[in-house]
Amino acid sequence: MSILRDFERRLEGAVEGFFARVFRSGLQPVELAKAVQRYMGNYQQVGLDGVIVPNVFRFSLASEDLDRFGGYTQSLQRELADVVSKTASDRGWLLKGPVRIEFEESQETRVGTYELRGKIEASQPESRRQPEVVEEPLNAASRGGHTRTYAAPRGHGTAHPPRADEPAPTRAVLRGNTGDPSVLTRKATLGRLPDCDVPLNDQSVSRHHARLEPTGRGWIVEDLDSTNGVRVNGERVHRAELRSGDRLELGNVRLVFSLEE
Numbered sequence: 001m002s003i004l005r006d007f008e009r010r011l012e013g014a015v016e017g018f019f020a021r022v023f024r025s026g027l028q029p030v031e032l033a034k035a036v037q038r039y040m041g042n043y044q045q046v047g048l049d050g051v052i053v054p055n056v057f058r059f060s061l062a063s064e065d066l067d068r069f070g071g072y073t074q075s076l077q078r079e080l081a082d083v084v085s086k087t088a089s090d091r092g093w094l095l096k097g098p099v100r101i102e103f104e105e106s107q108e109t110r111v112g113t114y115e116l117r118g119k120i121e122a123s124q125p126e127s128r129r130q131p132e133v134v135e136e137p138l139n140a141a142s143r144g145g146h147t148r149t150y151a152a153p154r155g156h157g158t159a160h161p162p163r164a165d166e167p168a169p170t171r172a173v174l175r176g177n178t179g180d181p182s183v184l185t186r187k188a189t190l191g192r193l194p195d196c197d198v199p200l201n202d203q204s205v206s207r208h209h210a211r212l213e214p215t216g217r218g219w220i221v222e223d224l225d226s227t228n229g230v231r232v233n234g235e236r237v238h239r240a241e242l243r244s245g246d247r248l249e250l251g252n253v254r255l256v257f258s259l260e261e
Contacts, residue, residue: 003086004225007033007079027065027112029076033083035059036101038208038224039118040087042189046216053088054118055095060106061114069103077101091239097123172212172219174198174248175256187213189224190250204228204251212242212257219257221248228252 007030040053057080061069069076081099088095100121109115174182182188188197191209200209206226213220222239223230231249232240242248244259 003037003083003090004030004033006086007083027061027068027114029079032059032076032080032114034225035114035116036080036084036118037087039116040084040093041211041222041224042187043118044093044213045120047094050092050094052096052120053093054120055084055097056100056102056119056121057084058102058104058117059114060104060109060116062109062111063105063107064111065114066103066105073103077103097121171260172214172242173258173260174212175258176254184212185214187211191224200250200253202251202253205253206251209250215241218242219259221257226250 036057039057043054045052066073078101080101084099084101085095087093097120106115172184174184182198184197189208189211190196190198190200190205191207192200192202192205193207196208198212206224206228208224209226210224210230211222213222219242220239221230221232221237221242223237228251229236231237232242233247234249242257244257246257248255248257
């Protein structure tokens, strides 16, 4: 059973008739679960022990959506935290501290949408109560195929420059049957929404379908829980290293990946 299907099953089992009474329409819990998974994948950091991902998440929601959650908020927070833990374990990612999910009311957030902030918060002894926190950009997604992007409080955009200790990424190029090649020098999202780094206007492509990312040794592609999957040279993959000349398939879209100086 997939992590997201297990999430829905466990949440529905927490309270009899949960989905029928509360989530018949509007913002769905599985959207929030997908959001934390996507955020973890988009904002990884490579440490000495491995790949570190955010462990603290804060959703800003409209007051109407918070009211709909009502007495089920703790159950939802608990199950979302479980999604984070299981996703990290399944993909070999590290969590530096306990998982925490927070909800807050926002007057600026429309009904049916959310804003999400995540951060890496390391566990500290009681004598060192100020945790080492790494803030990440704020992403917001909404229903109806529209995504908005915001900046975290200390930043002014969605992209952070590479740290000094990060190796310079190799230049990668994606070529399709039509249109200009897409030149990539850092992590990029591919999908149907226009805010993706590489937008692909095809109904077989999910809104956020896949991610390409430099690793220092080369590039990898990762499926972002898309509907129609990712294939490399005809083989379906969840996460795979890429080599120059590899053929990528995202739904019905075919691309050729290459490395250039």
